Amino acid sequence: MSAPEEGWTFADGPSVRMSLAIATADLREAGCDNPRLDAELLLADALGATRTSLHLHPERVLALAESERFAALVARRRAREPVAYIRGTRGFRHIDLTVDRRVLVPRPETELLVEVALGLPRAARVLDVGTGSGAVALALKHERPDLDVLATDLSADALNVARANAAALRLNVTFAQGDLLSGVEGAFDAVLSNPPYVPDGDREQLEPEVAVHEPAQALFAGGDGLDVLRRLAADAAARAPFVAFEVGAGQAPAVGALLREAGMTRVRAHRDLAGIERVVVGER
Structure with a gap:
């Protein structure tokens, strides 16, 4: 049973179980990958509750205002807006970040970028280039408070999000606006980056959550997706030994070659949980 596209409510008050069933069917019809999980997250938000409480009290009846709130959230998800934007938050490693359309949604595979940096020397000076929501810089500072972490982004809007996240988490990270490394001076012990790397021609193959809702400037990087990395590799290698x-x-072989050309003598690729070579590390 699919709900009308204009939104839906129940005069007699739907139960949690019924609300979830209808919303799940709606989201499945809209092509969402995880319709049941999405429905549970959105209903929990609409009720100011937890997902656990939904399972513990499936016959709990929604008030009219709650049903309307939930319907509005489901309508946004039907339009394939990312759940993280609808909820306004996304978990990343051990922190929760505020996110909206000004920044990319932090992804699990990006956590690998933090993991490879956890072994840096004590008090190392680290630069996160293209910080977006601040996910990498803030997660790293949270787990390694001894590090001196700086982060840059070309987008003033993204930096506003990152600074707000740093303030909410009470993490001392310095932010600067600039194109790649142009916003900061001096040498670093490490440069990290999750840059734009999607080939321009892949736009039509992306899910609507990405292609329609996430900021294009943080995604696309030329015909082969390496335009930004070509600019970044040599400068980063000249400024840091890691x-x-x-x-x-x-893309890992091509990026590894860029780092070798830039003088990195040890280059290796780390695979994510899907087995994809996701993070390329160069050292000298």
């Missing part, structure tokens, strides 16, 4: 980049599927 460089780590997140890359797209199949």
